[in-house]
Amino acid sequence: MKIQEIREIIKLVDGSSIEEFSYEFEGVKVKMKKNGSGNARQTGSSSVQAPQALKTVEAPSAPAPTKESEAERLVSQETPEIPVDNDSEYHKILSPMVGTFYESPTPDEAAYVQPGTKVTSDQVVCIVEAMKLFNEIEAEVDGEIAEILVKDGQLVEYGQPLFLVKAN
Known part of the structure; x- marks a missing residue:
């Protein structure tokens, strides 16, 4: 499945x-x-x-x-809400799975996006690795990356916000 x-x-x-x-x-x-x-x-x-x-x-x-x-321990903890001023105007790109967040395709390459980057709904913004599978995560909306909420190499949970996007 x-x-x-x-x-x-x-x-x-x-x-x-x-x-x-x-x-x-x-x-x-x-x-x-x-x-x-x-x-x-x-x-x-x-x-x-x-x-x-x-x-x-x-x-x-x-x-x-x-x-x-370590993964089971992290999954069993609740994901804290990240305080963001007036975040209702932003679209949150959420992690679709538990895994490791990577901002670039390889360690030697530049990040997919930075704050201020214009994105389209089908544009890849990061990778989440789960069980040795590298899953490309798309922006979901057209807009501009306002904030990156996680660090490269950080473990992320299902539903955890990864990016805030100011939608067009």
Whole structure:
């Protein structure tokens, strides 16, 4: 199952009146549940926390880890809101997954964007690496990069704001 497919399922469940959704395919089990407050609750050691609809994503059966990994520890913490003055005028580009943020395609190349860079909706603004896969993240809107909210090489969570874009 591709991350884009999971994102689409999350959007559909979140936008519907469905309270609980479960899907299993080729040993991968995806389970989503909304609670009354609109925030997800995390259960179990193999779960991923996400805003709104996602409750747990279970991987194929594997031996339970004996030591909590750094990624699991970071996922279990809440993402703090980054205070920005009058951020309602900005579009937030959010991380579509848990991973490592990279501002450029390789360490030797310049960053995709800087504050002040004009972007189009299909323009790549960064890479988020997850499980050795490098996922290009697009701007989603036409506008100008107002602020970069994370540092190169920083671990990011699902739904964490990466950029603020002043939309056209």
